[in-house]
Amino acid sequence: MTAATEYSLAELCIVAASRAFESDGEVLATGIGVIPRLAASLAMKTTNPDLMMTDSEAWMLSEPNPLGKRPADFIPATESWMGFSRIFDNVWSGRRHAMLGPTQIDRYGQTNTSALGGSYEAPKVMMLGARGFPGNSISHPNSFFVPSHNTRVFMEGECDFVSSVGYNPERLPRGHSLDDIDIRLVVTDLCVMDFGGPDHQIRLVSLHPGVTVEQVQENTGYPVHVPADVPQTSAPTQEQLGIIAALDPHNQRAVQIKDNPPGVRTA
């Protein structure tokens, strides 16, 4: 297990994000987007072989599929049918952990995937819609990946449209407790965070090499809880880099973070 000295920021984020799944046990890991999908796949190949995963279409796999075009003789490790209607049976059972990339994340961990600015009747920017975020957020654990950590994503105030529930006491449904909501890791191009601060405040978990606490705070529109001792995000091992390369043979990970910077940034 040799720590690599040369790796990209994307690879650092994949390894950091894969830790979100390591203690999950037997749940469906859904990583939407290249880095979350590689993170879930890496966890399934290393720290948590009990994870379940789909082919992003209609089949459950016992081994994650490599990303992108595969050779004509490639045989996916199909283990069951898992069409979209059945996904909801799994979601509502709670035995799932999704990692997604919302457009806004507010101080409560509420997210927005739907509409920005203007009025709800005529938003300035219409995005995807609420998708499955409302159900995911109240049914099972969720993590987030943010490729560009800035105050537009981590914005001041409350999300323009709340697609998913967070730790906002004002919106807490009757009969529920804030502890029912389970936001796990928030992995960005600067750091790893969670909502483990006082009263579910966002908290710094680790800083990527070359990043300062000040940089994280400046790029977050609300106060980040900073524990006394903040470690550096662990470098990928050579073994992890090899597995990632095999899972991503077309190197899609190189175009996920602007300019594909190295994992160790120099000022």
Place this chain on the structure above:
Amino acid sequence: MNKQMTARDVVAGLTDGMTIGIGGWGPRRKPMALVREILRSDLKDLTLVSYGGADVGMLCAAGKVKKVVFAFVSLDFIPLEPYFRQARQSGSIEVMEIDEGMMLLGLRAAAWGLPFIPTEVGLGTDIISKNPDIKVIDSPYDDKEWVAMPALRLDVSLIHADRADRRGVCQIAGPDHYMDDWFARAARETYVSCDELVDTDYFHDPAQARMVHWERSQTTGVIPIAGGAHPSSCAPLYGFDVAHFKAYAASAKDEAGFQGYLDRYLGDSEEAYQQSVGGLDAIRAIELPTY
């Protein structure tokens, strides 16, 4: 019973203000030939219920839509549907924005004749605050509050299948039938276009019959239109047309806009449309997507 009919017959039976469910998912297995026939008609003020793609975008762009019930409208590889986006940003349509799973529950409630299905999905989000018609209720069994997801009752559903016989036995041979069985059950009338019309004995093979997801009593009409899902996919027969969707999305930025797209492609019949996109052989040659 012979349920075979034409797209023109289907659209002639639709009226302004109807609530229409559309099967498929994003850019996948949409009944686009039936949507195109609506584009050729005078229909208006429709309410659409859809896991939306270009079906919703095109009908919005053509001014056919009063309201959209949606969780997303997306072409997947082009995440934001360009004409739905325009319609939302100009405030020209009403919306009922819900979670993907809530839509499934609403269709099930309609299918089962229930006024609503309780769920915790939507609690604490703007799905509830922006939809005054979705009520939050007390439970007779616990002290929690629950969302009463109302039945999404459909006047008509439009679905595209791989194969069907004249009696309305419909087969979806692709890996996922999405929520199409629930669309068929939630509607008073369900019209299914199909790539291939087959004889009933086709289904005597249990492996083929296994891919039939609702009873023929839920199918009102069968409309054979080979390639009728284009530019969306109909796996395993053909993938979605990436180049066509790119041209469609680009048209939203042109001065001629959607009218330019219609002038170039729609034509006065499905035959004319298919000629404008290279013909059926070209559609059937479109590679399936890799996820």
